[in-house]
Amino acid sequence: MAVATFLTRAIGLWGVPIRTPWVLRSLGLVPVAAFAVLVSASLELRPGAWFRWLVVALGGWLSWRGVPIWVCVGSGLAVYLIGISLAH
């Protein structure tokens, strides 16, 4: 399992040089698409999850405005914890 996992990580790094323009363009979109999937797959659409989506949107907006990642994460977490404690 450790070897299989390592191979999935290494195959791409040692991949053949790619020059086809549309493939290069696609690979440039991997981070954007992957981050978006990681956000939606982590949050899911379920009843009562709207506040989590709102907090994550706030973190994204802060980052858009140039705020460092650790501040975005810390602020989001603080807002979330305050929010759920007020709700209870």
Added chain:
Amino acid sequence: MSGLVEALPLWLGVVPFGFVYAAVGRRAGLSGSEIQLMSLLVFAGGAQFTVVRLVAQGAPRSLLVIAATLINLRHVLYGLSLAPYFRAVRHDLRAAAAFFIVDESYGLGMRAYLEGRGGAPYLIGAGVSLYLAWNLGTALGIAFSAAVPDPRNLGLDLVFPLTFAALLAPLLRQAANRRAALAALLAGLVVVPALPSGLGFVAATMVGMLGGLWTRD
């Protein structure tokens, strides 16, 4: 060192995640050394969670490897997108970087590359930081999981989507990226729960890439 330091805020999410993994592993009947060894050698949270669940169901070893490989297929895409930056990197450094590619180190590493300050040492530094956090969380979970409540109840699992949203947002200034993100976000909601974990992630990412390819900036 900068990668190592910049990954420190993620410890808030990674340590509890490792803790929960160890607790799940304990409940599946694995020994402390088996749980820790998997974190030391595999270092892939999603795959490890799936494997301990399969172990609990008595799945054969071959299925464990297949499941772990499917879940980690996204790493192939990560590697391919990083490859242009690694052409001139020594093979030993490349191998070290490969071992430490996980979602979070890829995210930080790629952002650093896009900002013109990336490099193999940065990626490895971020990976080492996350590796330490993951193994610390695992060790704490093995020792104390029976006595401590589930950290997910404290909302610490929100660290991951917050981090990825923060990594994503600055990339949305281009129209193609916005369309790719929207397509991937929607596909992630529909496809990821519908397919086996690894396949769902890869399929949703590809839908996002297609969405971006449609747009010309």
